[in-house]
Amino acid sequence: MQITHPSAYWNGIAPENVFMVTDDLGAQAGTGFAVLQYLPNMYPDRPVNVYFQAEGSETGRCMLFGALVARARQLRDIRAGEPARIYTCVTPSDTAAMDFYKAGGMSCEEREVLVELTVPEGAVNIPMGCAIDATPVYTQADQLALLDRLQKNDINHIDPTFLVQLMRTDHFHTMGLFSNNRLAGEAIVAGNGAQAELMAAYINPEFRKQGLGTSLCRWMLWALASEGVTRAGARFVTRSIPQRGLCRRLGARELETTAVFPQIFM
Numbered sequence: 001m002q003i004t005h006p007s008a009y010w011n012g013i014a015p016e017n018v019f020m021v022t023d024d025l026g027a028q029a030g031t032g033f034a035v036l037q038y039l040p041n042m043y044p045d046r047p048v049n050v051y052f053q054a055e056g057s058e059t060g061r062c063m064l065f066g067a068l069v070a071r072a073r074q075l076r077d078i079r080a081g082e083p084a085r086i087y088t089c090v091t092p093s094d095t096a097a098m099d100f101y102k103a104g105g106m107s108c109e110e111r112e113v114l115v116e117l118t119v120p121e122g123a124v125n126i127p128m129g130c131a132i133d134a135t136p137v138y139t140q141a142d143q144l145a146l147l148d149r150l151q152k153n154d155i156n157h158i159d160p161t162f163l164v165q166l167m168r169t170d171h172f173h174t175m176g177l178f179s180n181n182r183l184a185g186e187a188i189v190a191g192n193g194a195q196a197e198l199m200a201a202y203i204n205p206e207f208r209k210q211g212l213g214t215s216l217c218r219w220m221l222w223a224l225a226s227e228g229v230t231r232a233g234a235r236f237v238t239r240s241i242p243q244r245g246l247c248r249r250l251g252a253r254e255l256e257t258t259a260v261f262p263q264i265f266m
Helices: 059-081 095-103 140-152 159-167 212-226 243-251
Strands: 003-004 017-023 028-038 050-054 083-087 112-116 132-136 174-177 180-192 195-203 231-235 253-260 263-265
Touching: 003 059, 017 059, 028 059, 028 180, 050 059, 059 095, 132 212, 140 180, 140 195, 159 231, 159 253, 174 212, 180 212, 180 243, 195 212, 212 243
Parallel strands: 050 083, 195 231
Antiparallel strands: 003 017, 017 028, 028 050, 083 263, 112 231, 112 253, 132 174, 174 180, 180 195
16 A cells, blocks of 8 residues: 555645555555645644544555655644644544544544533623623624634634525624724624534634623623523533633533544643
8 A cells, every 4th residue: 555645736625635545456545645734823832733634444454654744844844843732623422533543643532522501591791891792793804804804813614505594594694893993803603593602712812802702692691591592502512712712701501522632632
């Protein structure tokens, strides 16, 4: 068996970060890739992250794992001196994959969890000097500007297609918290019927550690309650210190694990 790189970009990923395993007959036995991510807002204690994915036969995946970890270490050196980790994602039910990565020296403690948030019964006070108002999403330019603001705060799971899907729900809102007329942060909620989910929230760096994110999210939950929402949820990554803190302040109750992230710290 041998490992090769594609001759051109593969799904938008540079050829040197893509690995393909073929057996002795030339049949494909596995494909994998690695992507460098810089996420100081989500993981301030370990901002350099290299995500990888490996799929294929058992032998093919073993070869890919070694090659991808080696490439991940090269990619992390682009930001040498900063704490880093290599990680991937598996479903909670895929115990075989978790056993495979544990055997390779990875920890499987980090999870994404679905939580239920406490919906305030009464109106939520807004901090003095602040106001909450809708941020525009009416035009394509508005939507791209919103996505750009999200990405600058390490929120990458909402792309143009997903945003349009969210906009079609009964309880879609994109609200900004303004401090002295400056946009301090935003939150996005969406849902149908009596259920909704906090899809994203951020506070810009210069406004953090003032409780503004908690106030904004509580206000959003209160607004959802006024629309008939009785159950609100969110998804949090257990290793993210900011997300854990927000989850605690919002009175979250864990419902289930939705993803597991095998990882190695560097």
